[in-house]
Amino acid sequence: MQDGFYISAYCQIGQLEYLHRIALRHDQNISLWRKAGQTIELVQLWELERYSGQKHHTQAFYNTDHFREFLQERLAPLGLKPADIKGIWGTPGVTTDTTDYWRCYGDFSQHSLAHLFCAMMLDKEVFERGCIVGLAVDGGPDSLEDLYSRDKPFYAGAIVKSGDINVFPVPSTAPFWALLRQYFGLKEGSLMALASACRGPDLLPEQAPPPIFGVADFLEADAWFNGMIDEVNFLCDEEKSEDMDGRFSPLENKAAVMTRIIQACTEKQLENTVSSILKEHEVDPRSSYLAMAGGLALNCPANTHLMNTFGFKGFIAPPCVNDSGLSMGLGLMRFFEQNRDFAFKFASPYVGGRSGSSVEAVVASESFSPFVRALSTYSPSEFLEDIVKGPVVRFCEGSEVGPRALGNRSLLADPRTERSKDLLNSIKQREWWRPVAPVVLEEHIDAWFEDAFPSPYMLIAFAVKPEQQALVPAICHLDGTARAQTLSRAANPALYDEIQAFARETGVPMLCNTSLNDRGEPILNSLEAALDFALKKELSVVYVDGFRLELTNFKEYQSAPPPEGVNRSFVPRQPIDWAEAERAANPLELTREELVLKQLNPRLRALDHKDPEQLPRLRKLLRRVRAQFSKRADFQFVDLAQDFDAPNTPPREAKALSRAETLRLEVTDG
Structure with a gap:
């Protein structure tokens, strides 16, 4: 690998996905790296939402030109241009490095491994000389580049001893938080704040939630969650009004009770997971570091509980601990695969760049x-x-x-x-x-x-x-x-x-x-x-x-019109002829629901939806997939991620997602 600048991109590119808002990744981001001999530097990390105005940015780039335009605009203030980039990886369509650099760490998804590397390698010297217990726990992996990620363990843990990595499956309660958000219509941060602010009865589940390691565990997990919701509803409806917190509505009281259950289960499951890791690998936490990544690592009380319970030497996690840091993890994983002896330290969180004027x-x-x-x-x-x-x-x-x-x-x-x-x-x-x-x-x-x-x-x-x-x-x-x-x-x-x-x-x-x-x-x-x-x-x-x-x-x-530079957008420079673009992207006029189901399934994604001869078989398979929504709990996460009620005609302009769409999307893929 030559010295110079490199790009790792956690994005998606596709005309069909852009036009119909089919989200295969969210919180998309791009990292710019400089390699100088053995030293690797993270120069910038651009989160697309900051430039598009779309919270948890989900929209694909329209085409490769659109991606390069965006990249050119970010590079220009640094005195760079796309031609200065030695290589790009992480995003199909613009990747110049086709190495499956994540496969050498075992049968784990690229997504989870990138989370692990983003946390465990914040300081390469600690990674090389110390002992680290790593956990990558989020909602689940994407399958854009790693086509078979949904067949693998969803979440990964690791032990690092003097630079040697041992990766293994671990469970995550993140899907329960997704279901909680869906049921009550509040984001995790609001739910956690509500749970500790609202006084009221506590309900201890008779059975712990089933551990979720992968897609096969969703059915049992969904049944447990629904059973607990029924118990909470019964408790709150039957309790005398004086036992509830009068400052909050009946729904908020129920949300607080259920959230306290999920929070307690989260802390207990993480504690059991870490305890098992320490015992199996004979690790003393007082001389080891805890590294956390994935959306569940935004749970401050759970992080604190682990640190206080085990007395780890230190806590390691990037500020971009959710999917907004995956391009960083992809980059570190690729550099490590190329040369284990590189030097890196995450020097500052203020590498997000800026736009606008002086x-x-x-x-x-x-x-x-x-x-x-x-x-x-x-x-x-x-x-x-x-x-x-x-x-x-x-x-x-x-x-x-x-x-x-x-x-x-x-x-x-x-x-x-x-x-x-x-x-x-x-x-x-x-x-x-x-x-x-x-x-x-x-x-x-x-x-x-x-x-x-x-x-x-x-x-x-x-x-x-x-x-x-x-x-x-x-x-x-x-x-x-x-x-x-x-x-x-x-x-x-x-x-x-x-x-x-x-x-x-x-x-x-x-x-x-x-x-x-x-x-x-x-x-x-x-x-x-x-x-x-x-x-x-x-x-x-x-x-x-x-x-x-x-x-x-x-x-x-x-009363004045919005000044230039205030509104953010995500449109290519070349104006889009929407009618012509839609005819080219979807000539056989599949419904948006059909398009969403097809693109989210890697096996169906390989079929050509523009080929009239393949259409009957494709539609038959799509009907079969859609029929499973009432039978397989894991499919509900797909259903929540995409707005099946949206019109089939693509929008005439690229505007920010509604708050409801954004919240729905967060249920899937981390």
């Missing part, structure tokens, strides 16, 4: 100049005054990767008052009981949190010390915990200095930190979009790249 250009533009009262350089005293008055927008340099804001695309606020939490939840249109995370200076965590240790990516939930809770009510969840981001000066010097200035004045070494986005949209990635957000929400102050912007004329802005 501060000077935006402030001087006709769209925004009437709404900027003042532009000045950062001042610690002024920052303190601003934070005390109310939430401020912070938009700086490269964006953090992953689903959680880590300071560069954040709303910051004073943690010393409950009002801050209420304001932030109102600004973001969130439920009143949703907690707000703190970003806290790392050297002060022991004084504020129980059993604390570094948590730079907001993946651990610490208990706030009882004597400190009254001092920081905005960051305390109703159960007394906080999903903390610990911050060192090396990680983000500017943000560190801002919090330190606040700490010198107040004695509180932390701020409220929540992501810069509205409900149902991805984190904002251009200064234009950040200012648009601030003006619409009537937030007076924006900190950007060492500057302070003071905004004004909010009412006038509300």
Whole structure:
């Protein structure tokens, strides 16, 4: 492998999939690497949702030209062009390296192995010299490049001892969380917050949920879940009203009871899994690291439970722990297959890049100049005054990767008052009981949190010390915990200095930190979009790249047309003739349901839906597959991922998915 730049892409490409919104992957992303001798550097990681505006981006690229256009736009600010890329892997259609580099690790899906590598290799030196217990636990694998992934174990665990990897199947409770979200219509984060906020009866299941290792286990798991739902409904309907939490609706009370069941089962199953691994492989957790990846690794209480139960030496997980980091895992796996002795360390989460114009250009533009009262350089005293008055927008340099804001695309606020939490939840249109995370200076965590240790990516939930809770009510969840981001000066010097200035004045070494986005949209990635957000929400102050912007004329802005650079899209440069494109992609006019079922099944995907001679056989097979939906529980995940009620005619423009579509999609493939 030559020195130079490489691309690993967790995306999909296809005219049919683009036109009919057939999702084979979600949270799509692209990693740019630089190889220099034995050293590998992650230069950028682009999450497509930040550029398209589609939460959990699911839409395919229209064609290879569309992919290359997107890549060219991302490379240009770095002084690179597509011709500078030595190789691409991970996405059929643009892959230049056809090596099945994941097969050498056993009969496990590419998807799960990429999750494992994304976590276990954050620091290659630890990987080579230490001992790591790794878990890749999410909803399930995709089958875009690894055609037989659905026939393999869905989830993977691993033991790494001095660079030698032993991979084995492990179970996951992630499908239960998907069913929970489907049943109650709330995302996992909201459900977990609700479960700990809502007081009410607890129900202990008589039988533990069946472990889910693969597709064959879904039927029993689905029956267990439905049985528990029946018990919860009976309990909540029969209980006296005073036993329920009057602050919440009957449905929310039921959701809280059921979520507490799933959370307890999740923690117990993970504990049993780790305990078995430690025993079988004779591992002392006190001298080993726990590495977590996959969507279930976003479960902060479960991560905390494992760390507190076993006393691991350290916790390893990337900020992009869900599918948004799979391109990174694919890249590390490929480099490792090529040369085990390469050097790599995940140096910073702020490798997400940015779009839009510079501060000077935006402030001087006709769209925004009437709404900027003042532009000045950062001042610690002024920052303190601003934070005390109310939430401020912070938009700086490269964006953090992953689903959680880590300071560069954040709303910051004073943690010393409950009002801050209420304001932030109102600004973001969130439920009143949703907690707000703190970003806290790392050297002060022991004084504020129980059993604390570094948590730079907001993946651990610490208990706030009882004597400190009254001092920081905005960051305390109703159960007394906080999903903390610990911050060192090396990680983000500017943000560190801002919090330190606040700490010198107040004695509180932390701020409220929540992501810069509205409900149902991805984190904002251009200064234009950040200012648009601030003006619409009537937030007076924006900190950007060492500057302070003071905004004004909010009412006038509300009635003005959206400025250029605010709206995000995902369309190729060449205009699409929609009617002609649809005729070319679907000449035999299969229904959207037929197209979805065909493309999601690797065996059916190989059949030519444009060939009239194959059509009768294809339709017969599709009818057989569709008939199984009432008999096989695993098919419901496919059903939930795709909107079968959507019109067969493709949309005339590429717009963001609805919130309902986005939530449905998250049920499958991680």
